[in-house]
Amino acid sequence: xxxxxxxxEASGAPSATNRAVAIxxxxxxxxxxxxxxxxxxxxxxxxxRFDTIAALDGIDLSIPRGEFVALLGPSGCGKTTLLRIVxxxxxxxxxxxxxxxxxxxxxDAASRPVNTVFQSYALFPHLSVRENIAFGLRSRRIAGExxxxxxxxxxxxxxxxDLGDRRPETLSGGQRQRVALARAVINEPxxxxxxxxxxxxxxxxxxxxxxxxxxxxxxxxxxFILVTHDQEEAMSVADRVVVMNxxxxxxxxxxxxxxxxxxxxxxxxxxxxxxxxxILERTPRGIRTHAGTLWCDALDASCTHVCLRPEDVRxxxxxxxxxxxxxxxxxRGECAEVxxxxxxxxxxxxxxxxxxxxxxxxxxxxxDRVRGLHG
Numbered sequence: 080x081x082x083x084x085x086x087x088e089a090s091g092a093p094s095a096t097n098r099a100v101a102i103x104x105x106x107x108x109x110x111x112x113x114x115x116x117x118x119x120x121x122x123x124x125x126x127x128r129f130d131t132i133a134a135l136d137g138i139d140l141s142i143p144r145g146e147f148v149a150l151l152g153p154s155g156c157g158k159t160t161l162l163r164i165v166x167x168x169x170x171x172x173x174x175x176x177x178x179x180x181x182x183x184x185x186x187d188a189a190s191r192p193v194n195t196v197f198q199s200y201a202l203f204p205h206l207s208v209r210e211n212i213a214f215g216l217r218s219r220r221i222a223g224e225x226x227x228x229x230x231x232x233x234x235x236x237x238x239x240x241d242l243g244d245r246r247p248e249t250l251s252g253g254q255r256q257r258v259a260l261a262r263a264v265i266n267e268p269x270x271x272x273x274x275x276x277x278x279x280x281x282x283x284x285x286x287x288x289x290x291x292x293x294x295x296x297x298x299x300x301x302x303f304i305l306v307t308h309d310q311e312e313a314m315s316v317a318d319r320v321v322v323m324n325x326x327x328x329x330x331x332x333x334x335x336x337x338x339x340x341x342x343x344x345x346x347x348x349x350x351x352x353x354x355x356x357x358i359l360e361r362t363p364r365g366i367r368t369h370a371g372t373l374w375c376d377a378l379d380a381s382c383t384h385v386c387l388r389p390e391d392v393r394x395x396x397x398x399x400x401x402x403x404x405x406x407x408x409x410x411r412g413e414c415a416e417v418x419x420x421x422x423x424x425x426x427x428x429x430x431x432x433x434x435x436x437x438x439x440x441x442x443x444x445x446x447d448r449v450r451g452l453h454g
Contacts, residue, residue, distance in 0.1 A: 119143050120165070120270055120302060125174035127160055134160040135171070136326035144269075147296050147303040149317035151310060153349065156323040158306045162272050165304065166195050178269060192269040196276045200259040202247040209234075209243040212262045229265050236295060237261040253284045260292075264299060273305040277312065289316050310350050314338065322346050343454045344384055353386035354424040355452065369422030370403060370442060375449040382451030389416065391448040392426035394440045402441035405434050 125138040135157045142148050150158040163169040165176060167188030176184045183191055194215075202211050212233055216226045234240050237257040247255055256276055263271055273292075277285045293316045296303050307313050313320050314334040321331040322345075330337055330346045341347040347355055356368040365374045366385065373385060394417065403419040415433035417426045424442060434440055 119177075119179065120304075121175075121177040122161070122165070123175045123177070125161070125164060125171045125176070127157075127164065127169065127171050133326045135164075138174070138326075138328060140321065140328065140331075142302060142304065144302055145300050147293070147305070147316060147318045149305045149307055149313035149320050150323060151307055151313040151320050151350070152323035152329075153308060157326040158323050159274060161323075162195075162274055162304065162306050165270065166193055166272055167191050168195075193272060194263040194266050194268040194270075195272040195274060196256075196259045196263050198275045198278055200247075200255045200276070202255060202258060202262075204247050206246075207243065208239065208245050208247070208250070208258050211247070211258060212265055215262065215266050229267075233261040233265040236264065236298065238291070252280050253288055256280070256288060257291075260295065264295070264301070268301065270302045270304065271299075273303065275306055275308070278307075278309070285312070292316055314350075320350075322350065324349075338388075340450060341386060341452065344386075344452050345454070347384075347386040347450070347452055351388060352425065353388055353450075354392070354422075355384050355386050356422060356424070357384055358382065365446075370419075370424050373444065373449050374446045375451075378449070378451040379453075381453060383454070384452040386450045386452055387424065387442075387444055388448065388450075389425045389427040391444050392424065393443040394426055394428060394434060395443055396434070397439050397441045399439060402439045405436050405438045405440060408433050408436055 120142045122138050122140045125135050126133070127135040138157075138161060150161060152158050160169060164171050167183070167186060167190075170185060174184075175182055178192070203214065206214065209230065213226050213230050216229065221229075231240075234243065237260050239254065239257045239261060242250065242254060242258070247258070250258065259276065277288055277292075280288065289312060292303075296316075305313070305317065317334060319331060320334050320337045322329045322337060324345050330342050332340075337346065338351050341350060341353070344355055347353040354370075356370055358366050358368060360367040362372065365372050366378065367373075368385065375385070378385065403422065403424065405417060406420045407418040409416045409418075410430060411427075413430075414427040415430050417428060417433055418424075419426070419440065419442070426442065
């Protein structure tokens with residue numbers, strides 16, 4: 080007797096409480112034509128081309144004060160170009176950039192209340208850590224007592240109080256990143272831009288600094304915009320993830336919303352490594368795919384594919400010639416990742432419970448964990 084909401088070639092009907100919910104996901108964020116609230120950074124209809132390539136193809140995005148936003152996407156999707164336009168390092172071909180309702184589209188970078196932490200950190204090699212951090216304030220001829228006050232606060236926030244007299248070449252990658260952050264926050268910007276600042280660090284240090292960055296954001300209350308191609312990084316630090324693809328915003332929402340309801344095939348593939356299956360036929364028993372029939376008849380009629388997250392897929396043995404073949408088993412430490420075919424489906428199972436390569440299994444998935452995809 081088949082269980083509720085499973086994928087298997089058997090008769091039966093899904094429970095009404097286990098049906099998947101239709102997903103509506105706008106491809107591009109809506110433009111807000113009303114007056115922005117205090118602290119809002121807005122991009123309205125921003126376009127940018129480089130020769131024949133549309134780096135940005137009409138971006139509308141509103142970021143309220145104090146939000147941590149991650150711009151996520153593959154190389155060439157437009158996320159760095161968008162960041163550079165906010166910073167004033169590039170000008171859009173069309174559209175506007177507003178901060179607190181003031182148009183800053185063509186203001187030069189130095190006059191904007193925005194600071195950027197670059198991937199290379201861009202520290203002055205001939206200056207000490209303390210001199211690097213205070214450089215911007217001294218250039219603006221801020222009073223010495225105020226510089227000292229802000230310097231002590233910024234170095235304490237970045238946990239580098241004991242590094243003040245050292246030169247950048249004597250520091251580790253993680254220490255240089257903390258110096259670059261301190262140099263940015265000491266200017267008390269309205270918006271802090273982070274251009275893949277942790278991409279060159281090893282995995283353990285990157286995880287540590289991600290936690291510190293999240294903690295720094297909470298303490299400062301400043302608007303953070305992070306550019307990254309690392310989905311785990313975006314999910315772990317940001318309040319909102321904006322997934323970009325070919326110069327457009329493909330999906331945006333909280334990390335959980337983007338992960339649970341990707342909306343399009345691109346987002347499902349890029350975020351979380353889902354198994355994407357074509358809908359072959361809609362039947363009274365559900366939706367037929369190459370992997371079997373899914374009990375999810377409540378999916379939106381416009382959906383052309385469905386995705387299954389590996390952690391939602393359960394495996395059960397079946398007879399010769401039935402189900403799917405185990406193509407590969409990879410030990411990942413906390414789990415074993417099993418790849419099934421001929422429809423490529425991936426499952427994460429508890430180590431020690433994984434089937435052997437060549438075995439036949441059927442997959443079981445709760446109906447409300449089957450996500451419909453558009454495009």
